[in-house]
Amino acid sequence: MKYTVVGAGAMGLRYGILLQENAGVPVDFVEPTQASLDKIHEQGDKVWKSRDHKDRHEIKINIFSPEEYEGNPDVWIFFMKQMQLQDTLDRLSPKFKPGQTALGAMNGMGHIEKLQKYFDDEHIIGGTAMIATVLNDYGDVDFMGGESMGSSVYANLTEKPSTVMDKIQEDFKAAHLNPSYTENFMGTLLTKVFFNAVENSIATMFQSRMGQLMAYDNFLEGIARPLINEAYDAAEAEGITLIETRDEMVKQVDYVSNIGNPLHFPSMYQDFVKGRPTEVDYINGWIADLADKNGVNAPNQHLVTNFVHLAESMREFTPPVNKLAPDYKGN
Template sequence: MKIAVIGAGAMGLRYGILLQEVGNDVDFVEPWAPSYQAICKQGGVQVSRDHQNQHLVPVDVYRPDEYTQTPDLVILFTKQMQSEEAMVACRHFIGEKTYVLTNQNGIGSVDVIRRYVPNERIIAGIALIATVLDAPGKVDFMGAKGAGHTQLVNVTEKPDDFTDEVVREFERAGMNPTLQTNYLGTLWGKLLMNSVINTLCTLMDITMGEYVAYSGADDLSRRLIDEGYAAGVADGVRFMQSREEMLQIIDHESSQVNPLHHPSMYQDMVNGRPTEVDYINGHIVKTAKKHGLEAKSHEMLVNLLHLAESAKQLKMAH
């Protein structure tokens, strides 16, 4: 399969390199100049697993304006706030049969993608795979080989032959995909988890394991889950987990799967990059208000996160 990955950050690199390892023809299209330059200078990407066995993986990388091939599949893995700019810069190589896949954190990118690609050729979903970008062109795959899993879902909720082919390639790459047919339910499940783990771990400068080890963690999680669940149900979301099941997923992912991991929002914060809080907790707040509801806990977290971002920027400026 011919694949173009837009965005050579932590997750874009992991997806692209894993798919390349099993024989797919993968190109990286990188709008971020420091990453593009680092990969070109190195002749590839420095890859580690759990901080060990760093080695160079040769890859092909292009700037958006110099990429002219027409891939079968585009994987969009920029940050949510960069989705519009990325799609504008890359729309020239999206062909009439090209599918676009996104497993970005938060909700919002599909609304951008569908301005350039019909719903029938959009595959969304979620990633439960921990990865850290140590520096431009330098990535650390967290967890043993084959660890983590993905969920893929057609925006139309109607899988087709090409989607089945994508699922097979994800399976061969050890990404443990599950094909779902509940679009919003799939995305909102990860949204609720991120709205708890990403935001609180970032604000408190702690790992996922440290969060769930706190005696009051379940009460905090329940409060955020309840607000998110109410907003989603009002918006027509058919949740795939009950509130208690969602709590159990958060506990399991944090205590058993990635207890030592700092979520991606934390990584953005410490590196002075804008976070995606507006597309996670902020999306819950916006959805609640649309239906005359309140999500006060999520609203407070959005404000606190932006305060922390502002304080970080001031420190970096001085």
């Protein structure tokens, strides 16, 4: 199948490059951010790829603005920031054709309802990716971890099998995206959202690597579990069953922090230190709203949402240190 990746950020580049290089399938990129598009064009339509800060080399890609793109993919893969998606969809809407599939594997919640305005439910796939990736700069991506590290999970909005899903699983497996399939759509998406509500938000507030959070010996039970419990309470009140239990979620936070990606700075931190808005409203804020809707108490989710926004405001007075910068010498 042919894929068009919308958003040439960290995860968009990783998916597209892996599909292109490992699975050998045709891939186009659509980049709505003009500065990023300009930078990649200046590089001769090439992007820099590293793995764990090593073996930096250029890879040729096909990349276009939304307005100039004329391709006809089988699957559109959306890797936008939640707050940027609607504008991008509006710009791309004349390009969408009947029968095409939209796959959204973005952080947070809010994108599925937007995709439903342009694609029918039978052609919408939701996904989550536990794959650590860093965007050093526009057109410069760093894959964290070994070739087959990380995993991804996908579900059809219809919660029924499909030929397209079978083909995607085949291509993603060849790309080393380690895919799996479920028939629990919301449970699949919220599993990543609830994880991010702990790791992304807390690491961003304290400008830390995931593994450094574990320096506090009560992090799992004193911070992670209360946030996870509130999220699960809200989901259960809504009638949603996740694909992991509460205890499994705590164990996942433990594993990723200590073993999986202890040196990784989450994507929310990457936005934070570069002065961009974070997606906290689409993660902790979304959970807090779900809890409020169902009469469930979620004071920790509300507090974390406000704390992250406070940290954003404090950048004016105490600019954060970009620990991902090439010249940073600290921990």
